[in-house]
Amino acid sequence: MWSLQDSLANVRRRMEELLRSLRNLDLSAPNGEQVLALFSEYPHVDKQLAQQLAVPARLESSDVKEGIDAMMDAALLSGATEAMLQNYNRALEKDTELLHNEHKQIYAPKPVKRVPLKALLAAQHATIRRREEEAKAASENAPFYVVRQINDTVHTFYSTRHVAELTRVDMDEFAVPKRLEGRYVLVRVASPLSLYCSCSFVGQLPSGAAIFVSIAYFTHDLSLPSDALNALLPIGTVCLIREPYISTNYLGVGGPISGGKGAVGIRVDTPSDVQVLDSVAPILQGVVWDSPCEPPAPPTRILWRQEGPLTRVVQHQLAQQRPVHVPDVAKARVHESIRQLLLMERPGAAWREWQAAVLAGIWNDPLACEDALLKFDVLFALHTYQAALDAIALDPPEALLSEYTHRKTKVTSAMQSHTSGPSDALLQHMFAATLTQSTPRFDYAEYVGPVAVQDIPNAGRGLVLTKDVKEGTLLLFCRAIGSSYSADKGCCERQILRCDVGRGVSSTTTQVLAAARCIHAILDRPELAHPLLGLTAGPDIPHDPLVQAPYPLRWEPPSDPQAALEAATPHVSSAYINGVLRFNAFGPAPMPAAASAGDPMANSTMPHPLPAILNHACLPTVSSVFLGDMVATRALHPLQKGTQIMHQYVQGELAYQTRQKLLAKHKFVCKCGLCERDLGDGIAQQRTREELLATMLPPLLERSRALHKGGFAPASSGTDLLKAHREIAASLLAFVDNVQATYHSSRDALRPDIVDPLHLAASHTRLSDPVKAIALAEAAITASGAVLGSAQGRAICQLPYVHFDSAMECMLSLAAFA
Known part of the structure; x- marks a missing residue:
């Protein structure tokens, strides 16, 4: 539940120009760790980073190396790189200033000057060429990152009004910067599309005036080729934009850092404000265009x-309160549009197309076998597995037997976890897949155990037990909505670094693209609005009205055809979704099987709505295990009915002050059992312990890691090796003694700070004194809060409170030592 954060008070960088300059000097693009180092507020970091980057990218080429040596020595090259970083700083400073000034000027907007269409088209084509050059550079510089850096701002907009409440506006009433409240604008796509993080194009208004348009969160696939991108909004497509915002920098929240050289245009901060219209749309009737244009595609194209x-036709008839009548619609065309929507990852729209066909009387009763298979595919994509199974309940003809058998096998496997949660065998399979697959997503039924959502005094909502449970009882098995992996097709070679200057927060690729996935998921499936918008977006963003409504434990699309088609399209604030991801999503987190595991830029983001209701305790009552895009939550201890189940937002093994600082963004002070224990030790002792952990422990961990790097060797391998292991073990135990002195004499055995040092000391001691190693491993387990049984069995009678992984490693060590 944490977000990558750094103070951005002194962050002033422009990624695009920096990378181009590095390439011109034949230097390597920064890797993931170096990209994040760009965001340090300390001046000496620029110098260190410049020295790291000032290494030729192709030293293996002797002629390149000789050419570089002839021009400048290493010191001069490093100085040039540092100068580029400083130029980059100044460019971002100008963009930051532009955002601040625009917000001040919104109370005194100026008229918008018309720019000839030809000039805007030339600028758009130049932008598209730059994007193509960047894509080429990204492939040539792999595996290094060619990062797209964007600015975010707290000043974003979204409309909550229906089109019927708005009146049309044209260029003669535009002003900048200004949000045109109570109005809508019609724009016709007049250029190819350009995709950075937002999608931009030149739009033409009915009056003939032209203006840039940028739509943020247009797609989560930033690798779309130009033909696929332009097919989404071909030239001639008419879009309606509700309550548009005219900005001095239309690319401000989704485009490259411009060094303060923004262009005037319509900045759309959320896709929910845009509606793509048919040429026969009622709202276009009577609209006269200055330059007529043929519709870009036949009406069957989506x-x-x-x-x-079919949905568009039926929805219009329902809105006019007319009987549904759609003559001469070929069933094959409906099949085609449904499959097209499924390929576009829009199962909600596919379901509405199916329901529109129901109202139009297209399906037979009972369904033909081909129709039943299609209905199965739609329902399976919606994760409504029982309904999918019911769709293919009839015996098929011989020709379709294999198709039916395949789908029954698939849905039966998916339903394994429906009634009582996943089996151990299924969890083992998912665990193995998570270790070997870089983008694991599972089709298994979710499970909600004996829990209920309840208001908690002074803590908002939480999950409480509806019956007594034993330790290990599965309470939740839930899927993420809008999960995003760095290895997803749309992320590869399209890394993003987003700076939110107003909040002092930076976000990486998967957080930005998870927001796009969540927004589009809500727009496709309105039933997902409550699970996502019903979560809070942090203490500084006003709650969505859905936060006050009873929170659902489960969500499925309407089964009634008319209800499905009449469900209102939600109004989605991108700022709110980003707040939900920052405060109520698990991630970013590393993926074991990611190609660049261990790289901070290769993390995943997982919005799990129901588990996000859980409140925090440094000493949790549940343990959550992430398996791909699903999370399994189990009780750590025997818990009574009515108990609030709680998990960690931050790790309990961190020092007290560190935990409180990390929790500060949630605007509460934790007072759990571990925090009470730490407070009982005294402020002075806490500070001493934190200083020991910050200064003494890191070098000890590094020495231990280096010694273990070659694996364990037998005791006969040499006295020098044994001596080295004894020395590091002694140093670790001395550190443990120092930390032990900071605990109050009345404190119980739970002492998270010494678990890892004791475990490492045991691993080094095993070579010379196995008996002592066993004692140290047992002491580490006890310090985690676990309770060991008899000396002979050494079984855990009570699970640990913190350091779950370390406790398991200690148990494995005991088995190995014995």
């Missing part, structure tokens, strides 16, 4: 965020 063609 464009960006458009509903299926």
Whole structure:
């Protein structure tokens, strides 16, 4: 539940120019760790980073090396790189100033000057060429990062009004910067699309005036080729934008850092404000365009965020309160549009197209076998597994037997976890897949155990038990909505670093693209609005109205055809979704099987709505294990009915002050059992312990790691090796003694700070004194809060409170030592 944070008070960098300059000097692009180092507020970091980057990218080429040596020595090259970092700083400073000034000027907007369409088209084509050059550079510089850096701002907009409440506006009423409240604008796509993080194009208004348009969170696939991208909004497509915001920098929240050289245009901060219109849309009737244009595609084609063609017709008839009548619609065309929507990852729209066909009387009763298979595919994509199984309940003809058998096997496997949660065998399979797959997503039924959502005094909502449970009882098995992996097709070679200057927060690729996935998931499936928008977005963002409504434990699409088609399209604030991801999502977290595991830029982001309801305790009552995009939550101890189940937002093994600092963004002070123990030790002792952990422990861990790097050797391998192990073990135990002195004499055995040092000391001691090693491993387990049984069995009678992984490693060590 944490987000990558750094103070951005002194962050002033421009990624695009920096990378281009590095390439011009034949230097390597920064890797993930170096990218994040760009965000340090300390001046000496620039110098260190410049020295690291000032290494030729192709030293293996002797002619390149000789050419570089002839021009400048290493010191001069490092100085040039540092100068580029400083130029980069100044460019971002200008963009930051532009955002601040625009917000001040919104109370005194100025008229918008018209720019000829030809000039805007030339600028758009130049932008597209730059994007193509960047894509080429990204592939040539792999595996180094060619990062897209964008600015974010707290001043974003979204409309909550229906189109019927708005009136149309054209360029003669535009002003900048200004949000045109109570108005809507019609724009026709007049250029190819350009995709950075937002998607931009030149739009033409009915009056003939032209203006840039940028739509943030347009897609989560930043690797779309130009033909696939332009097919989403072909030239000639008409879009309606509700309550548009005219900005001095239309790319401000989704485009590259411009060094303060933004262009005027319409900045759309959320896709929910845009509606793609058919040429026969009622709202276009009577609209006269200065330059007529043929519609870009036949009505059967589905464009960006458009509903299926049959759905659009039926929804219009329902809105006019007319009987549904759609003559001469071929069933094959409906099949085609549904499959197209499924390929576009829009199962909600596919379900509405199916329900529109129900109202139009297209399906037979009972369904034909091909129809039943299609209905199965839609329901399976919606994770409504029982309904999917019911769709293929009839015996198929011989020709379709294999198709039916395959789907029954698939849905039966998916339903294994429906009634009582996943089996141990299934969890083992998922665990193995998580270790070997870089983007694991599972089709298994979710499970909600004996829990209920309840208001907690002074803590908002939480989950409480509805019956007594034993330790190890599965309480939740839930899927993420909008999960994002760094290895996803849309993320590869398209890394993002987003700076939110107002909040002092930076976000990486998967956090940005998870927001896009969540927004589009809500727009496709309105039933997901409550699970996501019903979560809080942090203490500084006003709650969405859904936060006050009873929180659902489960969510499924409407089964009634008319209800499905009449469900209102949600209004989604991108700022709110980003707040939910920052405060109520698990991640970013490393993926074991990611190609660049251990790289901070290769993390995943997992929004799990129901588990996000859990409140924090440094001493949790549940343990959550992440298996791909699903999380399994179990009780750590026997718990009584009515007990609030709680998990860790921050690790309990961190020092007290560190925990409180990390929790500060949630605007509460933790007072759990571990915090009470730490407070009982005294402020002075806490500070001493934190200083020991910060200064003495890191070098000891590094020495231990280096010694273990070659693996364990037998005691006969040499006295020098044994001596080295004894010395590091002694140093670790001396550190443990120093930390032990900071605990109050009345404190119980729970002492998280010494678990890892004791475990490492045991691993080094095993070579010379196995008996002592066993004692140290047992002491480490006890310090985690676990209770060991008899000396003979050494079984854990009570699970640990913290350091779960370390406790398991200690138990494995005991088995190995014995």
